[in-house]
Amino acid sequence: MSRGAPDGLAPAPARGLLRRLGGAAARRLLVAATMMAASCALPSSERSGRSTGAIAALAESDVAPAKGASPARSSGEPPAPRAPSAGTAGDAHVARALQRxxxxxxxxxxxxxxxxxxxILALGAGVEGVGPREVKVKLAxxxxxxxxxxxxPVAFYRLARELGAHVVPAAAARRIGVGELAALIGREPNARKLLxxxxxxxxxxxxxxxxxxxPGPPGPRWVSSRRRSIRFDDAPELDIWARWARSPSPARGERASILRDYLEVLALDYLAGNGLRKEIVIDVSAGALSLEANTSAFPLHVKAHELDRQLExxxxxxxxxxxxxxxxxxFGPEAAAAALRPGGIEEELVPPRALVExxxxRQALLSLIAAKIADRGEDAVLSL
Incomplete structure (x- = not known):
């Protein structure tokens, strides 16, 4: 087995994986993983195109920690452990709060x-450890x-929850009587047109x-914080985070929490076939990223090159x-089906084809990570 590759995740031969994988985006990522795995067999002097030095100078991200929060970690300080996944027992309280x-x-x-x-949602006692109070949520x-x-968006949240990602606000679907909606809307003329x-x-x-x-680890933060939106395609912050991610070791000025969130964003959008991401929200108070516009996740068809930004x-x-x-x-096929089609066709959030894709x-992304581990070692690659 290749050096540092975990059991069951060693890079498979290109032909075998290409037969199993479909879709142009998955194949392109697989080709990159296969080429990387093949380069591991060469002496280091013959390998080309692989950066070995840390980035010397990086601009600081303008995401400042909240007032009174701990200062950003230095590049040499090990990252703090992540909070438990939102897919714990507390998630049931979140779903009930949003639905009922x-x-x-x-x-x-x-x-x-x-x-x-x-x-305005009236939370009851026992929801995420808070007492009864009214909070603002989004409803569509x-x-x-x-x-x-x-x-x-509900499927995208459940995908994030199952993967322990912390960048997607809790989402749920609830049924509301049309009469209750009319009463809640009141006499606002524009809103009543929507009825x-x-x-x-x-x-x-x-x-x-x-x-x-x-989002907040684990579960949601019920009080909206100071946030701003940036464009996904040309915001300067994305270039900074990409340079952090390319560095084999922590770079100067790196924020480990932001870098983890950034990689979660890329992985989630890639897995969900969401190549139409327009914006990312920076939670300035929490020093975190948030994905709040997710209606383009799990599309019926993923066009060629739509996932190129995430793939690259x-x-x-x-x-x-x-x-x-x-x-x-x-997160294999059975876990995906349980999360995204919990009651079969009656409760499916995505069509069967979406589960196949x-x-x-997932297999392509695991192969890419395994190839990097075979090249540089597990501790070096899985260091966030």
């Missing part, structure tokens, strides 16, 4: 066509033009997506979170 806690009011936000509301009733769109656009079921209810204010950055990364690799290894990309 009473709604007090709705206020239209953004464009009318988007149909998004800010909702299903519309006739896209009656099942709410399933995509005719809602997708009303035969029992007089409307499916609605409910989102917690922000994943291939270039020199280090990965150990917890992410371990979770990927556990998810497994293809």
């Amino acid at each position: 806690s009473p709604l007090r009011a709705l206020r239209l936000t953004g464009k009318l066509a988007d149909g998004r509301f800010e909702a 009733p299903a519309q006739k033009k896209a009656p099942l769109a709410f399933r995509h 005719r656009r809602f997708s009303v079921m035969n029992d007089g209810t409307v499916d609605a997506l409910v989102l917690a204010p922000a 950055r994943l291939v270039e990364a020199a280090r990965f979170p150990r917890a992410l690799r371990d979770a990927l290894a556990r 998810l497994e293809e990309r």
